[in-house]
Amino acid sequence: MTLTKRRLFLLLLAGLGFAVGIGLLVDAFRKPPVAVNGRTLTEWLADLDASDEKNRIAAEQAVTLAGTNAVQTLRGILNRKDPLLLSAYRKIGPQLPRWAQRQLHLLIKPADFDMHRKHAAQALGLIGPAAAPAIPDLINALADRGPMVCLAAVHALSRMGKDALPPLAQALKTAPQDARLHILSILAEHGTETELPLPDLLNLLATSGSDTEITATIHVLRKLDLKSLQPLFAMLGSPDSKTRDRAKRAFASVAGANPSMPFKLAELYPDQPLPVRSAMADVLEQSSVPRHLTGVFMLKVAADTDPRLQQRGTEWLRQHLSLDELDRLLKTVPEPVRHQIRASYSQSSEPGARDH
16 A cells, blocks of 8 residues: 555656656747847736826837737737636626626636737737738737727738738628728728728628718728729619618719719710619719719710600709800710700700809
């Protein structure tokens, strides 16, 4: 019996020695932690949200100074998985009584874990384009369950330069709403530098329940050229009134952002189905585009094969253009259209020339 205990003790002692030896061996090969000005990177990260401005600025400067040396460490922190206890708490916590939830929350402190990852995303943003290898990690963080991590990842991606724009645009479909608003803002600012996901943008335009998100989506659509916006024309003819109204709103904004738009629309107008042509006329009639430019488009409406659209186009021209302005425009259309429009002018002795 004594021998057995002695053997067990020796085995435990040997096992402990082996574990210590392995630990020492690992430590010998482990890279020392990144340090700046006598403090480790993780210590600086904790000060990124410091209430004292001086400490916060010092932390930002230290992270920037660490630069590419810190990227791998920050990626590791950002990708860190929940510990087993925290993972279990996230799953079963909501099912527990309130008092138990409070006690476990104080014990486990899940917000602290999220805060570490948020700080890692912040730091990668401070490093900027030099942290480009972390772009995939930041994209994955857009779907993070912690809102603070998600938003920090968006802000970091906005500082990564052009390399971040394509994956950011692709993330639009899966990102939560708060993150989508920030992504839309970034794409509205830099949309000409990457290919925009038009199907996802139009889906947001048609289905979003947030007016703020709809407005942000329209601001991105303004970056697209007219040929790319052909699918938006189809939405103008949608049988669903909500979709149709949102498409008109986007169409009006796009038209208002480009002074040459009436000329381009005039070229495309005849090839559109009747519901789309009617909706295009609705938008241009009420747009803020200068009337002498709108007149170019309304000439096409006045020459439409549909009698009602003919009447609308002719009436708009009669009410908004003087005879001299009309004569200049009529030189661009066939003689039958000129005759039709001039005949409508004869119905009024003094045509108006008022702006929108």
